[in-house]
Structures are given as structure tokens and as C-alpha cells.
Amino acid sequence: MTMLAPDWPRRAEALCARLVADGKLSSPEWQAAVRAVPRHELVPRCWVPDDRGRWTVMDTSTEDGRDAWLDLVYSNAAVVTMVATNAAGHTTVQSSSSMPSLMTRMLESLDVRDGHRVLEIGTGAGYNAALLCHRLGQGNVYSVDVEPELVDLARDRLAKIGYRPTLVAGDGALGLPDEAPFDRIIATTAVPAVPWPWIEQTRRGGVILADVKIRGQWGSLVRLIRTAPDRAEGSFDPVYGSFMRLRHEPNQAYPETARTPLPDDAPVVERSTTVDPRTPFTRLVVWFLAGLRLQPWIGLGYSGGDPRTAPRSVRLTAEDGSWTEVDLVATFSRHAVREAGPTKIWAEVERADQQWHDWDRPGWERFGLTVTPGQQRVWLDNPDSDQRWPVR
Numbered sequence: 001m002t003m004l005a006p007d008w009p010r011r012a013e014a015l016c017a018r019l020v021a022d023g024k025l026s027s028p029e030w031q032a033a034v035r036a037v038p039r040h041e042l043v044p045r046c047w048v049p050d051d052r053g054r055w056t057v058m059d060t061s062t063e064d065g066r067d068a069w070l071d072l073v074y075s076n077a078a079v080v081t082m083v084a085t086n087a088a089g090h091t092t093v094q095s096s097s098s099m100p101s102l103m104t105r106m107l108e109s110l111d112v113r114d115g116h117r118v119l120e121i122g123t124g125a126g127y128n129a130a131l132l133c134h135r136l137g138q139g140n141v142y143s144v145d146v147e148p149e150l151v152d153l154a155r156d157r158l159a160k161i162g163y164r165p166t167l168v169a170g171d172g173a174l175g176l177p178d179e180a181p182f183d184r185i186i187a188t189t190a191v192p193a194v195p196w197p198w199i200e201q202t203r204r205g206g207v208i209l210a211d212v213k214i215r216g217q218w219g220s221l222v223r224l225i226r227t228a229p230d231r232a233e234g235s236f237d238p239v240y241g242s243f244m245r246l247r248h249e250p251n252q253a254y255p256e257t258a259r260t261p262l263p264d265d266a267p268v269v270e271r272s273t274t275v276d277p278r279t280p281f282t283r284l285v286v287w288f289l290a291g292l293r294l295q296p297w298i299g300l301g302y303s304g305g306d307p308r309t310a311p312r313s314v315r316l317t318a319e320d321g322s323w324t325e326v327d328l329v330a331t332f333s334r335h336a337v338r339e340a341g342p343t344k345i346w347a348e349v350e351r352a353d354q355q356w357h358d359w360d361r362p363g364w365e366r367f368g369l370t371v372t373p374g375q376q377r378v379w380l381d382n383p384d385s386d387q388r389w390p391v392r
Contacts, residue, residue, distance in 0.1 A: 004066055005040050011074035012038065015100060018076060024101035027108055033134040034104065040073045042125045042157050043097050047080040048072075055083045076101050081125050082150065095150055095244070097125040098188060102241055104131075106209055109223055109237065110184045112136060119143070119179070119201065121172040121210075122188035122243070126154030133163040141165035142179050144172050146247050171248045175201045182206065189246040193391050194224065194232070194371050202226045208234075211243045212369060214378070214391050217298065218291030220284070222369050232371045233383060236364040240284055259299075262321040262341050272334040273346060275353045277314040277326035285364060289352035292378065292389040295319050295343060302328075318343045359387070 005011070016034040019025035025034065046058040046069060058072070059065040073079060082095035107128075112118065118132055123145035132141045141163075145151050148169040155167045168176060172187070173195040180201035187198070187210035198208050206226050213219040221237035280287045280300050291298075295318050303325065304312030313325045322341025329335075337346055356362065362380065369376060369391070370383050380387035 004060070005038070005070055008038050008040055008070070008074070009035070011070060012036075015039075015074045015076065019101055019104055022076070022101060024076075025104040025108070029135055030104055030107055030131070033131040034100065036134050037127065037130045038161055039097070039100075039127055040070060041161050042127045042130065042154070043073055043079045043081055044157075045081065046072060047083050055080070079125070082147070095124050095145075095147065097127045098243065100127075103128050103188075105237075105239065106186060106188075106221065106241070107131060107135075109221075110186055110207055110209055112184055116140060116183035117142070117179075117181075118184045118186065119176055119182045120186050120188065121175070121198070121246070123151055123154050123167055124188065125150075126158045126167075128186075128188060129154065129165050129167070130158060130161065130163050133158070133165050138163050138165045142168070142176055142182070144168045144170050144176055146171060147250050149250075169250075172246055173197065173248060177201060185209070187211065187246075188243050190219075190243045191246050193376050194222075194369070196371070196373055199224075199226055199232045199371055202232070204228070208232060211241060212391075213242070213245070214288075215291060215294075215296040217296075218288045220288075220364050224369065224371060230372055233368065235366075235368040238363060238365040240364065259317065259319055260321045262323075266321075266340045268338055268340045271337050271339075273326060273337050273350060274334055275346075275350050277328055277335050279349055279353065280314070280316070283353075283356075285362065285367075286349070286352050286356045288367075289355055290348045293348050293351075294345065298345060316345045318345060 012035050016031050025031055047055045048058050050056050058069050060069045076099055078099045079097040081097060116136060117140045120129055120143040123129060123143040129141055129143045143165060151167050151169040172189060175197040181203045182201055183203055183206050185198050185202055185208045190211040190213040192213060192215055194210055194212060202208055204226055208224040210222055212222045221241040222234060223237060224232040224234035226232045297319050299317040301315055302311035303315040313327045315325050317323045320341060320343055322343035324339040324345045326346060327336040366381055368379050376391040378389045378391060379385045
């Protein structure tokens with residue numbers, strides 16, 4: 001594959017320069033890693049959506065195709081490396097090489113030191129493991145992924161470019177107890193709560209960095225420090241980040257969420273709101289606060305109008321069949337709301353919006369997470385705050 005990309009050092013240098021310019025990469029050690037790792041060797045096959053939204057393998061059999069592939073690989077973009085189709089015929093992304101800017105921001109947040117032993121949850125294509133190997137040496141890097149096929153491919157491709165970290169196929173939620181303890185654990189998958197084995201396998205004072213999406217949807221990156229044998233604590237990252245959900249079995253397609261339909265004659269209530277209907281998409285902290293009280297799953301999308309034109313409203317649906325539609329266009333600063341079912345979804349968004357303003361519009365960094373063996377809780381400003389919410 002190297003012969004297909006003789007100019008890869010120039011491309012890697014350009015990627016590094018862009019990450020620095022965008023404020024996503026600052027340390028000389030990680031800059032050197034980005035310049036040194038040939039990312040194209042780790043993602044020789046990419047999946048892209050066609051004009052009908054179907055995932056197809058990127059064609060690299062022509063010069064134009066190879067150039068497009070290299071442009072994608074050395075851009076600040078996630079590269080899809082595995083897809084799966086579930087029983088309902090829906091195709092979902094199963095694995096990817098994440099955006100380099102997200103990787104480098106997380107790696108710098110890890111605050112590694114020479115000699116640190118790091119466990120990565122979610123090997124994927126192996127690019128993150130390669131960056132870690134360059135910085136710490138391959139003997140200090142461990143990685144686990146649920147997909148044996150991906151682990152085997154990553155092992156071969158990493159070896160081809162001179163890196164041989166310890167790679168294991170298994171359930172990432174269990175960590176790697178036989179190799180513990182670790183100084184750092186970095187998870188490139190989303191979890192509804194931090195698995196306790198990750199805490200147990202981290203040294204006192206060590207760091208766990210993970211994407212915590214409480215109840216599956218709401219949350220962001222959290223940087224925890226193991227402060228005691230039975231406790232880890234830390235704050236959310238100031239900048240939002242998101243990964244695919246952790247899977248516990250190989251070739252496991254994400255299940256469709258079962259919904260209980262409302263009766264056809266369920267009454268529809270009409271009212272209005274001053275809260276922006278785009279809030280779930282554009283103000284993720286407010287959406288996060290709403291999610292602390294909502295059901296585990298809320299469907300979210302746009303609806304109404306001609307499919308060829310702009311949508312008319314935002315639509316939210318709950319597992320119990322409840323639904324809400326909020327018109328995008330306001331009349332005298334108020335948006336029409338239509339809703340049915342026992343769960344008043346938009347009322348929780350309005351409540352969260354009011355709280356957010358009452359608390360002086362906090363960003364992610366004002367929220368934190370405390371993890372103990374039997375409980376996890378989110379808090380505002382400090383662990384002993386009056387504003388605390390159980391995660392599980």
C-alpha cells in the first residue's frame with residue numbers, strides 16, 4: 001500500500017499543521033506522532049455513503065479513486081471501516097477511525113508521561129494505538145476490541161509499519177485484568193456508565209478518559225482521576241465529543257428500540273413554546289439536562305413538509321409511544337407544539353432550558369461525574385453540589 005502513497009509524509013505533515021492551526025494539537029510529542037504515522041496503511045479500505053445513502057467500499061482502483069481515498073484519510077475526518085446490517089435491514093456503522101482532531105485532543109488530555117502504560121478500549125483501525133506506540137513505545141500500549149477480525153487486521157497493519165502493541169479481542173467493558181494496572185485508560189467507544197473494571201484496573205492517581213452517554217444518548221467526554229480504591233471523579237471535557245456505543249459481542253448490530261404505539265384516538269394537546277426547537281441538536285448541554293430525567297431512549301429527527309424542501313418541525317418520540325412536534329418557524333417568537341402520550345418530552349426540555357439559564361448557562365466543563373462501585377452520579381460545579389443526578 002505504501003507504493004500507492006509515496007507522498008504520504010507530505011500529507012501527514014499537512015494534517016498535523018491543520019490540527020495545530022485549529023487548536024486541536026499543541027504538544028511537540030504528539031505532533032511528531034501525527035507526522036510519523038502513515039494513516040493510510042491502517043485504513044486501506046473505507047466505506048462511504050452513495051447518493052442513495054447506501055454504504056459502499058471506496059473505489060481505489062483508479063488514480064482519481066486513490067487520490068480521493070488519500071484526501072479522505074489525511075483529512076480531519078472520521079473514516080468508516082466496518083458496517084453491519086441488522087434484521088430489519090438497517091445498515092449501521094460498526095467501526096471507524098475517528099476524527100484525528102478528536103484523537104489528538106483526547107491524547108493530550110490523557111497527560112501521559114514516559115513509561116506510562118496505557119489501555120485503549122476500542123482498537124478500531126489501530127491509528128490511535130499507533131500514535132500511542134510512537135509516543136510511549138509499543139511495550140506500554142494495550143488495546144482491546146470486540147471484533148476479532150478488526151483486531152487481526154490492526155495487528156497485521158501495525159506490524160507492517162513497525163508497531164507491535166498488545167492487542168486483544170474481547171469485551172472492552174471488562175478491560176484487560178491480566179495486564180493491569182494501567183496509568184491511563186482511554187475509551188474510544190460510548191458507554192452509558194463507566195464500567196467499574198476500568199476504575200479497578202487504573203492506578204491510584206491514574207486517568208480514565210471516556211465518552212459517557214448516560215442512558216445511551218446524553219453526555220460527552222469525561223476525564224476521571226482514580227482518587228481512592230473505591231472512587232474516581234472528574235469533569236466533562238469543555239468541548240463535545242462522541243463515539244459509537246460499546247458493543248459486548250462481535251458482529252452485533254445495534255438493536256432497534258421497541259416502542260409501544262399510542263392508540264389511534266390518543267388525544268393531541270396543542271400549545272406553544274419559546275424554547276428553540278433545535279435545542280436537542282444545537283444546545284447539547286440543555287439536551288443533556290433534559291436527558292437526566294427523560295426515558296432511556298428518545299427518537300429525534302425532523303418531520304413534515306415535502307421531502308424535497310426544508311422540514312417543518314422537530315419530532316421527538318419516546319419508548320412508551322409519546323411524541324412531540326415543535327414547529328421550526330415561530331409566530332411572534334413562539335413555536336407551535338403538538339404532543340400526545342403520557343411523557344411530556346418538550347416540558348422536560350423547557351425545564352432544562354430554564355435551569356440552564358438559572359445556573360448562568362454552564363458549559364460542559366462545569367459538570368462532573370463521580371464513580372463508585374455501586375453508584376455513579378453527575379454533578380454541577382463540585383461533587384458535593386446540591387445539583388446531583390444519579391446515572392444508575
